[in-house]
Amino acid sequence: MTGPKDLLEGAPSRPIRVPKAGEIFREGDRADALFRVDAGCVRLETDQEDGRRDVIAFLFPGDTFLAGLETRWASAYAVSASTLSRFTLRQLLDGREQDRTGAVALLSSIDEMLHDIIHRVALLSHATANARVAWFLGWLDERIGGDFPDEVHLPMTQRDIADFLGIAPETVSRVFRSLEASGQLRRTPDHRFRFRKNPDRNVTAVNAQRPGL
Amino acid sequence: MTGPKDLLEGAPSRPIRVPKAGEIFREGDRADALFRVDAGCVRLETDQEDGRRDVIAFLFPGDTFLAGLETRWASAYAVSASTLSRFTLRQLLDGREQDRTGAVALLSSIDEMLHDIIHRVALLSHATANARVAWFLGWLDERIGGDFPDEVHLPMTQRDIADFLGIAPETVSRVFRSLEASGQLRRTPDHRFRFRKNPDRNVTAVNAQRPGL
DNA sequence: CGGCGATTTGAATTACATCAATCTAGGTGG
DNA sequence: CCACCTAGATTGATGTAATTCAAATCGCCG
Numbered sequence: 186m187t188g189p190k191d192l193l194e195g196a197p198s199r200p201i202r203v204p205k206a207g208e209i210f211r212e213g214d215r216a217d218a219l220f221r222v223d224a225g226c227v228r229l230e231t232d233q234e235d236g237r238r239d240v241i242a243f244l245f246p247g248d249t250f251l252a253g254l255e256t257r258w259a260s261a262y263a264v265s266a267s268t269l270s271r272f273t274l275r276q277l278l279d280g281r282e283q284d285r286t287g288a289v290a291l292l293s294s295i296d297e298m299l300h301d302i303i304h305r306v307a308l309l310s311h312a313t314a315n316a317r318v319a320w321f322l323g324w325l326d327e328r329i330g331g332d333f334p335d336e337v338h339l340p341m342t343q344r345d346i347a348d349f350l351g352i353a354p355e356t357v358s359r360v361f362r363s364l365e366a367s368g369q370l371r372r373t374p375d376h377r378f379r380f381r382k383n384p385d386r387n388v389t390a391v392n393a394q395r396p397g398l
Numbered sequence: 399m400t401g402p403k404d405l406l407e408g409a410p411s412r413p414i415r416v417p418k419a420g421e422i423f424r425e426g427d428r429a430d431a432l433f434r435v436d437a438g439c440v441r442l443e444t445d446q447e448d449g450r451r452d453v454i455a456f457l458f459p460g461d462t463f464l465a466g467l468e469t470r471w472a473s474a475y476a477v478s479a480s481t482l483s484r485f486t487l488r489q490l491l492d493g494r495e496q497d498r499t500g501a502v503a504l505l506s507s508i509d510e511m512l513h514d515i516i517h518r519v520a521l522l523s524h525a526t527a528n529a530r531v532a533w534f535l536g537w538l539d540e541r542i543g544g545d546f547p548d549e550v551h552l553p554m555t556q557r558d559i560a561d562f563l564g565i566a567p568e569t570v571s572r573v574f575r576s577l578e579a580s581g582q583l584r585r586t587p588d589h590r591f592r593f594r595k596n597p598d599r600n601v602t603a604v605n606a607q608r609p610g611l
Numbered sequence: 612c613g614g615c616g617a618t619t620t621g622a623a624t625t626a627c628a629t630c631a632a633t634c635t636a637g638g639t640g641g
Numbered sequence: 642c643c644a645c646c647t648a649g650a651t652t653g654a655t656g657t658a659a660t661t662c663a664a665a666t667c668g669c670c671g
Contacts, residue, residue, distance in 0.1 A: 237523075237524050254509045258513045278501075292467055292501065299512050303444060303454055306454065307446060310561075310564030344649075348523075355628080355651080356626095358650055359652085362651080362652090556618065
């Protein structure tokens with residue numbers, strides 16, 4: 186989701202500030218603009234009829250998101266207080282000279298998200314809860330770890346993570362605890378963590394509750 | 399995935415014929431063209447390092463697919479003998495007058511696939527094997543059922559379906575059998591089926607193997 | 612006709628969900 | 642500034658849907 190930041194450089198945009206938990210748009214809204222995250226963290230989600238929720242993506246500075254060319258197929262909320270740049274589709278598509286640039290920026294943005302989500306499908310199809318959480322931590326570390334060499338801030342709740350990874354929040358908690366026990370994960374009280382990918386030793390099931398024996 | 403068929407009407411294309419199981423492109427190839435299915439059925443898939451396979455999408459006449467603007471992030475194979483139209487990206491993006499048309503066609507194509515896949519993520523996150531197969535049959539029925547009022551041809555293998563739905567092929571077989579038993583599904587020897595969405599009565603687990611008793 | 616992949620079926624195992632009960636912390640109002 | 646309050650996180654116990662392993666059968670293609 187590391188978007189085509191540079192492709193949007195020249196395009197006109199309007200700055201947007203969204204408080205923590207603030208709504209950016211909702212599923213079903215008319216889609217008339219593309220957003221770029223400049224600071225903070227944004228959550229893209231869809232709500233199922235049965236009350237369940239699916240987190241489609243977490244977006245960080247540099248990422249762009251659109252979620253629909255006519256109608257939004259997902260809702261967007263700020264996980265933490267965020268600043269965004271808003272680019273209208275009209276401007277991106279209608280300019281004369283910038284025609285290709287704007288369109289290609291859109292294309293890249295969507296295609297990149299598609300690519301990312303394909304990876305998620307693979308993860309959701311086959312990976313265990315352990316592997317999902319490990320992948321998530323590694324991804325987060327790589328994505329936003331640059332700012333803090335040792336410890337990465339975790340802006341979203343465990344419920345968010347659970348809905349992102351397709352597992353129960355209790356399972357997320359258990360995996361975290363298990364990773365801490367094995368030394369792969371260290372957490373601070375202020376929601377920062379340090380994760381190092383272990384060469385897979387000691388990979389037992391999280392909920393390995395030996396049945397009575 | 400019912401693509402922007404009309405948007406591509408004027409664009410120049412080259413017809414392609416692919417035999418059953420034939421390769422259209424492979425993950426990692428340079429992406430230089432968009433395809434439209436004119437007849438047959440195409441399977442988009444990615445292969446995991448551990449040998450597992452994920453079927454990203456099944457594509458039918460009218461659908462377009464691209465899978466990457468620079469490099470293919472998935473492989474494409476013909477499930478059954480297929481005919482395709484090939485549109486080069488250069489032509490779609492470089493024309494003068496058609497500029498916006500071609501670009502918008504691409505955008506729509508990608509965005510539509512993204513929308514579809516979001517739905518799959520929801521399915522993979524929460525739905526039971528039963529619900530997955532039922533959804534698949536209903537989708538297939540709706541998508542290609544128009545040709546045959548009563549019976550729909552199932553071009554792909556159960557393994558394909560399993561890899562698409564993120565379940566084991568044995569489970570697919572068991573769900574099919576269970577749906578036949580409940581009367582919701584009728585299968586013919588020549589891989590045709592008739593499915594009617596049952597108002598959910600008798601929805602017991604597929605593998606309901608009563609434990610000893 | 613022979614062979615190999617696809618499908619079917621069975622039995623045992625298991626990873627995870629679910630239900631339930633604390634425990635904790637951030638935020639609010641007095 | 643502190644007590645409360647509520648959402649989030651933790652932890653335990655139990656049930657179960659689906660995987661996995663295994664074996665038999667079917668069916669298509671050469």
